[in-house]
Amino acid sequence: MDCVDRRDLILVYAAGVLEPAEAADLRQHLAAGCPQCAGYLAEAEAMLALLPMTLDFRWPPIGLKQTILNRAKTQSPAAEYSPMRIGGWDRIILPAAVAAVLAVALTLLVVKQFQPASVRSPQDQKTIADLHTQLLLADGRLAGVQQSLQGMKFAELTGDAQPAAVGHVFLDTDMKNWYFFTCGMKPAPDGKTYELWLIHGDQKIPAGTFDVSGNGTATLLGSIPPLPAGGTVSLAVTDEPATGPHQVPTGNLQIEGVVE
Amino acid sequence: MSDTPDDYDLMARIERRDPDALGAMYDRYGGLIFMLGLRILHDRGEAEELISDVFLEIWRCAQRYDPSRGAPMTYLVTLGRSRAIDRQRSAASRSRGHISSEVTADMASAALGPPATAVFEESALGVRSALVVLDPAHRQAVELAFFDGLTHTQIAERLNKPLGTIKTYIRQGLIRLRDSIRKE
Secondary structure, rough: OOOHHHHHHHHHHHHOOHHHHHHHHHHHHHHOHHHHHHHHHHHHHHHHHHHHHHHHOOOOOOOOHOOOOOOOHHHOOOOEEEEEOOOHHHHHHHHHHHHHHHHHHHHHHHHHOOOOOHHOOOHHHHHHHHHHHHEEEEEHHHHHHHHHHHEEEEEEEOOOOOOOOOEEEEEEEOOOOEEEEOOOOOOOOOOOEEEEEEEEEEEEEEEEOOOOOOOEEEEEEEEOOOOOOOEEEEEEEEEEEEOOOOOOOOOOEEEEEEOO | OOOOOOOOHHHHHOOOHHHHHHHHHHHHHHHHHHHHHHHOOHHHHHHHHHHHHHHHHHHOOHHHHOOHHHHHHHHHHHHHHHHHHHHHHHHOOOOOOOOOOOHHOEEEEEEOOOOHHHHEEEEEEHHHHHHHHHOHHHHHHHHHHHOOOOOHHHHHHHHHOOOHHHHHHHHHHHHHHHHHHHOO
């Protein structure tokens, strides 16, 4: 599909009613930085933003403006937060990528190995041998980078709602940057997307939305403001309406885990 | 030459912590967000909370606005709609209140500068004209998707139409709306 064909699709996407699989493909394409499609998205959002003007006009109460301004004066700006801003990821990307290879290779290897030997084709046997090799290489690389992992924190996410899924989160020493990888997840239900949350005490910080690929994998990179010392930090994935972003989780818990 | 700052100037000043800029942005678009909140949430109290959420968020997180992605009004409406639909879906009850007659008094006494009103009226006329010429079935489906945040399946159930028909209504309705507005 070329970008001109995507223009109408982007309009439906901006309205929040594109099918999840199509929305995921489009998000991936937009995230790759296509300028033409970025322009179409801006055009679509600008058009949709005019729709409230078709409503019967109403004024808010007079005192509300001053209430908001008074509250604004007491609020300091949020610390820099960018779910997808990338920088200084070396310490995270390498071990996380190795872990990703391990996770996918292990999954495939288990599936292949549990086939009865009598029905394994020569191709399957070759695949099993290749996967064994990948695991050994990945394991070796992981051992090699373990020296650089001192101070990093990890979490493994699992859940009853997605028994076949596992998520891994790597956080750097100051817990400012993190990398999330998951595999084995089912696609989100119609009209929904998955969202990762960082939980510290009563705070539930949105950490990005994602849709899984055809083989049930997804990755996210992000940064968060420094958290206060002490207390448990955990992560959770819920299914949320596709019309994001969201301030609080409202969907069903999928997988969760505590930062070690 | 007008001394009235444009919306981009106001957002830049909000990022620099200028409360007057926040107040000016509220004067321009507070009403629009309120209308949107009333339509989606059907509750005056919830709509007022929505306005607070939206304007306090742009105050606290002004750095999230990227001028290259679109106009400040688009950003505000997109943010407002998203927050409103989140509220709608997590609300324990709906339609607790009704729109009272005191709104008329508010409208008479609220201050809104002439430049914002003129721009608003021109844009409103354009989109209203475009919406009026839409096929009623397409218009209804688009409104249920945009203002009520319903999925295709939910709209199909509500209108008792096949899913494929609803997908076509929404897609064609949005495309025709876009093309009509561009001709204005």
